[in-house]
Amino acid sequence: xxxxxxxxxxxxxxxxxxxxxxxxxxxxxxxxxxxxxxxxxxxxxxxxxxxxxxxxxxxxxxxxxxxxxxxxxxxxxxxxxxxxxxxxxxxxxxxxxxxxxxxxxxxxxxxxxxxxxxxxxxxxxxxxxxxxxxxxxxxxxxxxxxxxxxxxxxxxxxxxxxxxxxxxxxxxxxxxxxxxxxxxxxxxxxxxxxxxxxxxxxx
Ligand SMILES: [Zn+2]
Numbered sequence: 421x422x423x424x425x426x427x428x429x430x431x432x433x434x435x436x437x438x439x440x441x442x443x444x445x446x447x448x449x450x451x452x453x454x455x456x457x458x459x460x461x462x463x464x465x466x467x468x469x470x471x472x473x474x475x476x477x478x479x480x481x482x483x484x485x486x487x488x489x490x491x492x493x494x495x496x497x498x499x500x501x502x503x504x505x506x507x508x509x510x511x512x513x514x515x516x517x518x519x520x521x522x523x524x525x526x527x528x529x530x531x532x533x534x535x536x537x538x539x540x541x542x543x544x545x546x547x548x549x550x551x552x553x554x555x556x557x558x559x560x561x562x563x564x565x566x567x568x569x570x571x572x573x574x575x576x577x578x579x580x581x582x583x584x585x586x587x588x589x590x591x592x593x594x595x596x597x598x599x600x601x602x603x604x605x606x607x608x609x610x611x612x613x614x615x616x617x618x619x620x621x622x623x
Pocket of ligand 1: 475477478480488489490491
């Protein structure tokens, strides 16, 4: 006998998630309908989806737009840290070592996977640079090949279009291939404090 249609719809919704196939979807769905955690998860999911949005300025997850970081007058608007995703902001804020503001790319360049510059959330970055308020851009993309490629791409374009803006990269010494979001607080602090001017590849 086939599953009831609402259950089948749940399976299809779960299967649309990355890394979840039919078997995993069935296991999760069966667990959810039989456990007391099911209704709690449904409620949390509904609330998170309806009450979490992307800040129109920095692109971070937030309950309001602009987010509390973008609207905090105590944070240096001339210092912009560019990161790949909200998890990076979370890790850096937890480390309490950065008083500037953020720009979230929602990804990194992955030419082999078909992720190109047009897929990144770059519009607001160019707008903020165009406003003349930004004095330094810290490129905080991950220290892996995609993050490095993204950093060099951005450094090239910023140097070309906004030559007076200082462009820096988090200090070398971050574990190669690691993800910023999972680094220890002290490592993030050292990387920020030791950030270095990033030269264009053509220099
Ligand atoms: Zn924001």
